[in-house]
Amino acid sequence: MNQMKERELLGIELDILRYPNPLLKKTTEPVTAFDEELAGFVEKLYAAMRAHDGVGLAAPQVGVLKKLAVVEYEGKSYTLINPRVLEKRGEQEGEEGCLSFPGVYAMVKRPEWVRIEFQDMEGQMHVTEAEGFLARAFLHEMDHLDGHLFIDYLTPLKRGAIRKKMMKQARGTSAEPPRAARRR
Numbered sequence: 091m092n093q094m095k096e097r098e099l100l101g102i103e104l105d106i107l108r109y110p111n112p113l114l115k116k117t118t119e120p121v122t123a124f125d126e127e128l129a130g131f132v133e134k135l136y137a138a139m140r141a142h143d144g145v146g147l148a149a150p151q152v153g154v155l156k157k158l159a160v161v162e163y164e165g166k167s168y169t170l171i172n173p174r175v176l177e178k179r180g181e182q183e184g185e186e187g188c189l190s191f192p193g194v195y196a197m198v199k200r201p202e203w204v205r206i207e208f209q210d211m212e213g214q215m216h217v218t219e220a221e222g223f224l225a226r227a228f229l230h231e232m233d234h235l236d237g238h239l240f241i242d243y244l245t246p247l248k249r250g251a252i253r254k255k256m257m258k259q260a261r262g263t264s265a266e267p268p269r270a271a272r273r274r
């Protein structure tokens with residue numbers, strides 16, 4: 091099966107932006123319309139995340155500058171709309187990756203525990219607590235909504251090495267044939 095047909099069947103319509111795309115460094119606007127368009131977009135975000143075996147995906151990673159991210163962990167889905175950290179505690183260090191940095195992993199320090207508030211697709215406010223890996227996933231995705239990336243926590247040396255690797259990858263991607271050619 092060709093790539094385009096496969097994507098259509100899986101319902102994937104969103105392309106994930108890769109670093110150093112400048113949209114990944116932009117801040118985002120709150121979601122104000124809790125309508126069908128929002129529900130449709132959230133569905134597409136989940137489809138794109140699952141297609142890439144991701145744990146989370148934030149709207150800016152598909153070029154939409156809105157405060158919205160999805161996380162899926164241990165069979166539970168979290169649709170975080172206009173999320174905000176209320177409280178954080180402790181410290182953990184763990185390996186982190188990002189769908190905008192394929193093949194890149196780095197150790198990042200984050201709080202061990204967080205309490206966050208967010209709205210659901212109907213605009214209802216919720217408060218939830220998370221620790222360990224889930225806390226890390228929430229914080230990573232919420233960082234995206236402020237234009238912050240996991241490499242921002244690394245030393246300039248490590249960040250530079252990753253940037254170099256991603257620039258190389260970007261040049262490789264541009265050599266890919268255009269869509270029309272791939273469809274055959």
Ligand SMILES: [Zn+2]
Nearest residue numbers: 187188189190
């Ligand atoms: Zn990410």
